[in-house]
Amino acid sequence: MKITKEQFKKDFRKRLREKFAIELEDSSETEQLVALGALVQAYYSDAWTDTWKEYLTNKKKQVYYFSIEFLPGKMLKSNLLNLGILTTVQESFKELGINFSAVCKAEPDMALGNGGLGRLASCFMDSIASCGLPGNGNGIRYDYGLFKQKFVDGYQVELPDEWLKGGNIWEVRKESKAVNVLFGGNVYLRENHRGQLKPVYENPRILRAVPYDTGMLGYENDVVNTLRLWSVEIPASEEYKYQSIEERRKLEDLTAVLYPDDSSEQGRVVRLTQEYFFVSAGMQSIVRYYKKIGVPMEELYEHIAIHINDTHPALCVAELMRILLDDEDLSWERAWDITVKVMSYTNHTIMAEALEKWPVHMMQELLPRMYQIIQEIDRRFLEEMAHLADQDLIERTRIIKDNQVHMAHLAIIGSHSTNGVAKLHSDLLRTVVLKDFSTLYPERFNNKTNGIAQRRWLQLSNEPLSHLLDKTIGCSWRKNPEDIHLLMNYQNDEAVLTGLGEVKWENKKRLADYILKTNGVAVSPDAIFDVQIKRLHAYKRQLLNLLNILTIYFELKDNPKKVMEPRVFIFGAKAAPSYTYAKTIIKCINEVANMINNDESINHRIKVVFLENYNVSLAEMIIPAADVSEQISLASKEASGTSNMKLMLNGAVTVATLDGANIEIRDAVGNDNIFIFGLREDEVYRYYESKDYSAIKTYEQNPMLQRVLNAFIDGTIPNIYREGQEVFDSLIKYNDEYFVLRDYDAYVETQRKVDATYRDTSRWQKMSLINIANAGRFSSDLTVERYAEDIWKIDSSKIIVGK
Numbered sequence: 001m002k003i004t005k006e007q008f009k010k011d012f013r014k015r016l017r018e019k020f021a022i023e024l025e026d027s028s029e030t031e032q033l034v035a036l037g038a039l040v041q042a043y044y045s046d047a048w049t050d051t052w053k054e055y056l057t058n059k060k061k062q063v064y065y066f067s068i069e070f071l072p073g074k075m076l077k078s079n080l081l082n083l084g085i086l087t088t089v090q091e092s093f094k095e096l097g098i099n100f101s102a103v104c105k106a107e108p109d110m111a112l113g114n115g116g117l118g119r120l121a122s123c124f125m126d127s128i129a130s131c132g133l134p135g136n137g138n139g140i141r142y143d144y145g146l147f148k149q150k151f152v153d154g155y156q157v158e159l160p161d162e163w164l165k166g167g168n169i170w171e172v173r174k175e176s177k178a179v180n181v182l183f184g185g186n187v188y189l190r191e192n193h194r195g196q197l198k199p200v201y202e203n204p205r206i207l208r209a210v211p212y213d214t215g216m217l218g219y220e221n222d223v224v225n226t227l228r229l230w231s232v233e234i235p236a237s238e239e240y241k242y243q244s245i246e247e248r249r250k251l252e253d254l255t256a257v258l259y260p261d262d263s264s265e266q267g268r269v270v271r272l273t274q275e276y277f278f279v280s281a282g283m284q285s286i287v288r289y290y291k292k293i294g295v296p297m298e299e300l301y302e303h304i305a306i307h308i309n310d311t312h313p314a315l316c317v318a319e320l321m322r323i324l325l326d327d328e329d330l331s332w333e334r335a336w337d338i339t340v341k342v343m344s345y346t347n348h349t350i351m352a353e354a355l356e357k358w359p360v361h362m363m364q365e366l367l368p369r370m371y372q373i374i375q376e377i378d379r380r381f382l383e384e385m386a387h388l389a390d391q392d393l394i395e396r397t398r399i400i401k402d403n404q405v406h407m408a409h410l411a412i413i414g415s416h417s418t419n420g421v422a423k424l425h426s427d428l429l430r431t432v433v434l435k436d437f438s439t440l441y442p443e444r445f446n447n448k449t450n451g452i453a454q455r456r457w458l459q460l461s462n463e464p465l466s467h468l469l470d471k472t473i474g475c476s477w478r479k480n481p482e483d484i485h486l487l488m489n490y491q492n493d494e495a496v497l498t499g500l501g502e503v504k505w506e507n508k509k510r511l512a513d514y515i516l517k518t519n520g521v522a523v524s525p526d527a528i529f530d531v532q533i534k535r536l537h538a539y540k541r542q543l544l545n546l547l548n549i550l551t552i553y554f555e556l557k558d559n560p561k562k563v564m565e566p567r568v569f570i571f572g573a574k575a576a577p578s579y580t581y582a583k584t585i586i587k588c589i590n591e592v593a594n595m596i597n598n599d600e601s602i603n604h605r606i607k608v609v610f611l612e613n614y615n616v617s618l619a620e621m622i623i624p625a626a627d628v629s630e631q632i633s634l635a636s637k638e639a640s641g642t643s644n645m646k647l648m649l650n651g652a653v654t655v656a657t658l659d660g661a662n663i664e665i666r667d668a669v670g671n672d673n674i675f676i677f678g679l680r681e682d683e684v685y686r687y688y689e690s691k692d693y694s695a696i697k698t699y700e701q702n703p704m705l706q707r708v709l710n711a712f713i714d715g716t717i718p719n720i721y722r723e724g725q726e727v728f729d730s731l732i733k734y735n736d737e738y739f740v741l742r743d744y745d746a747y748v749e750t751q752r753k754v755d756a757t758y759r760d761t762s763r764w765q766k767m768s769l770i771n772i773a774n775a776g777r778f779s780s781d782l783t784v785e786r787y788a789e790d791i792w793k794i795d796s797s798k799i800i801v802g803k
């Protein structure tokens, strides 16, 4: 949109007065934020209405992305950027004497996700709208986002994230679109007057699902799609049933918390309830919309695609079947054919903990109709496969077995597409993890390598680099991320390389100031900033990083004159509250940090910083300041990774195992511009087969490794009496599940190479440039276009009404 500064300033003052009956001069930052949010919403409200009307009138095929997590972070700057008025607002605020950054800071991070999965969903929302694709999100409006992390004596403490406390400036409550969702009770089938078997519900619990919609703005294209998040309420008709506050609270708390991670066992019933709640509500609202376009139910798949993001929304399959059978009177065969054509599924990890299974009794009690339908899907699957596959294979792939309902099986059998999120991961799905299914349905399996929204991860989070790119290669990269490749023409241009160095230094200075403020640790922007930011998980191997840090520390202690570049090791990670081992690692890193940062004898050559409460906003500050990107998971375990792409785009050089999308990053930049080390995925599998890995042998044969590991149990690292032993045991007594010790030597050696390479400044800057220049291919714009074309079969909306 186009707006002059004068007009904007007038609108803004007016909005402040309308909202708060206040003059600009007296307003607080929060009031300014709320007024600005309302104004921005008013600016895009026509485009929002026009977008859905355009889809409706032209009966455009739309995708609905069902995800139990969305992790947008703050949305103000992103909305202003996409509307094309970011600079106007920034300049106007300056003229009005308002601190724009402080206003942005007042917005809470919307953190309805744990990590990569939820953040990917949000990058997709941005890209789907920016590519003009008709697509919407469907999820849960948790009252509390992912916990706020505090460190107390080095331990992680979880505090509630009351992100809705001050209201959410972007959401619109759509009372008129509320639907009921049924749980529990008894369901039996009875023949109706037309001879059809229909369910009769006895004593179900009825909950009201109220949607809150948020506009998902496309980049300078007037497209505004919708993210619909559902919140629970007690319907008026049911009020009388719940007289005690506890009973009401229990129901109303259904959408209170986001489940932190897949390793948590607690609250499984609530989790399953949440899953059905947002699935059923979303599906009902889609069917209601679909009826408005006035096309027969049989053609549903020509107008609607539904994406199951990980197994959490796998009930979409059974719920659509329920609606088509029970409400729309379709035959099983017709309903099934439509359902399979509508649904598609993404698997995000091979870790068994994320392939959900629900006990049969739980599903029967909580979702009796769902269970009946799943049973029938399972029965027909057995029948159909009886002629096509051998008995063992059928038993392994069926949905209900060992008294459990296997949600991934439901998602694969009930959809036309299953994809992994990087080439290696998709290959492993096909050949190992889901091999049986790929034998049955080879045509359903495909790869869609993840991507990142370069608007947020470059344009917004790294303005200095964006300006340098504009100056060097022009601005086309802002619309076409692949154009960043033009930067390759400047790999030997001294001025550009120096410019890149200056940008990096500026970003490091900003982060150094933050570190001093929050952690009280002074770090120099001249040091290497070495970054590992991601969920804390044993397979991601933050521990390997720590072992290398200790190695360098001991080398420095032995030889204070050791030639090496100063380095700051930066961590950002949350551990799922019930994942004690991950919390142990946090404690150990914090204690090592304390020990090293306060040891004058090493003369500040290395520093270790664990930044509290890692979230999207913090990532936006850390990533532009990183020199080194740590992507060191055990090969085969990290499905893709996305921080690897964000860091690369911002000029960090990657230290990586050949895992997930690291392999594609290596292919993009070439072996000379990345540091690869460690076991390959086939070697890992060979160890699994041969069972001849001995961690203790590795330990016994390597004196430095012994010294490093002993430090955990001999008091060298203070205050980790229990935690040190736990780490030691996990490696030695329990034979090091993630081969940390096996990769230790190679990692330490590689880090020495990193150090030597960094000392050659122009070589390093060239590597950094080559990383930036080749990151365009990891844009989520390209990823969603591939989903759109191969899986969802939707096209971009070229004409938007009224524009």
Ligand code: H2P
Pocket (backbone or CB within 6 Å): 114, 115, 116, 117, 120, 348, 349, 421, 450, 534, 535, 638, 639, 640, 641, 642, 660
């Ligand atoms: C997961 C995978 C990542 C992947 C991401 C998005 C579950 O995220 O482990 O490898 O990139 O989904 O597909 P995470 O570990 O960051 O929570």
